[in-house]
Amino acid sequence: MHEIVYFNTPGFAEVSRFCLEMSGLQWKNTIVDWDGYLKMKEQGELPWGFLPIIRTPQGTVAESNALLRYTGALAGLEPEDLYMRAKVDELVEVINGWRESFTPTFSIEDLDEKMAARQALFATDGKMDRALKAISLVFEQSTTGWLANTESMSIADVKAFMDTFMLFSGQFDGITPDMLGNYPSLLAFHEKMSNEPMVKNYYDSDDEVRWVFRPNAFQDVGSSQHI
Ligand SMILES: N[C@@H](CCC(=O)N[C@@H](CS)C(=O)NCC(=O)O)C(=O)O
Incomplete structure (x- = not known):
């Protein structure tokens, strides 16, 4: 067990x-x-x-x-081939680095200051803006549809999906779902992952913060970018 x-x-x-x-x-x-x-x-x-x-x-x-x-x-989400596994790990590490740019904001006590620091990260050319653009490009350039070009889902996809979208649940002051409007490819990645049967079943219940992992969670954001 x-x-x-x-x-x-x-x-x-x-x-x-x-x-x-x-x-x-x-x-x-x-x-x-x-x-x-x-x-x-x-x-x-x-x-x-x-x-x-x-x-x-x-x-x-x-x-x-x-x-x-x-x-x-x-779970069988690690490739057998060591080169492929290293490429998966490469992405896992890069995504982890993005989280590290966000976590220092937790220790800012003043709420306005905290929100401003987070918003700066997501503003054009901020660290998180560049991160979300980078993952979008990785998804666009994938030949298999999986981030590390694996034949099936890998831990890089799981990490990118969960670590990214959990930021937008409303539990973090200053970060709102509409901030995803600038990243259509990232939203396409969300659609792919959230509709994977295992993901879909796992999140098929109401949850205060885990709604971000459900299909269509950011549907309104996706459509508002065309307005
Ligand atoms: N490097 C650790 C960090 C884990 C971590 O920061 N955990 C937090 C909760 S999200 C914690 O245990 N905090 C307790 C504390 O800061 O005293 C990991 O990746 O597991």
């Missing part, structure tokens, strides 16, 4: 939760709150002091990208 332990939000664990679901193995989704996190930390259950972790039959693994690779391999 595998068990992922994390907060309720998608955050750093959503990709691995999805991969475990795709693996078809039995798994447990354990949700903790801040007190639960502190307790685990005190009890020495977190190898590096952070969540998420995954408990496996052989022991605990920490660090979200290690979890992604492990659960992705279980």
Whole structure:
């Protein structure tokens, strides 16, 4: 049995939760709150002091990208060919770098300042604007329809889909769905991923923030760009 332990939000664990679901193995989704996190930390259950972790039959693994690779391999989302696997990893690392440009905004206490810092990242030529344009281009140039040119979905697609669109759920002050209007290819990637049967089934329920992973989530944004 595998068990992922994390907060309720998608955050750093959503990709691995999805991969475990795709693996078809039995798994447990354990949700903790801040007190639960502190307790685990005190009890020495977190190898590096952070969540998420995954408990496996052989022991605990920490660090979200290690979890992604492990659960992705279980789900068959890691190519066998080592060159292809490296190209998948290349994208995973690049996407991770984008997240790192966003996370420092969490520590800005003043709300207006925080929102302004985030909006600057998404303004033309801001770091996130360039990131979203880059992933759009990768999608446009793919010959297979999958970001790393794999024959089927890889962890690069899962990471790009979840780490990107979770930003637009409304849970992050200053980031709104209409900001996606400038990226039609990214919205096409959303349409492809959200309509994949496994993705579609997994998110076929109401959720305060996970609506962003459902088909047509950004339909209005897509059409408003032509106005
Ligand atoms: N490098 C870690 C970072 C994980 C991380 O920052 N986790 C946050 C929750 S999203 C956490 O445990 N925060 C607790 C704290 O900052 O004390 C990973 O990728 O797993």
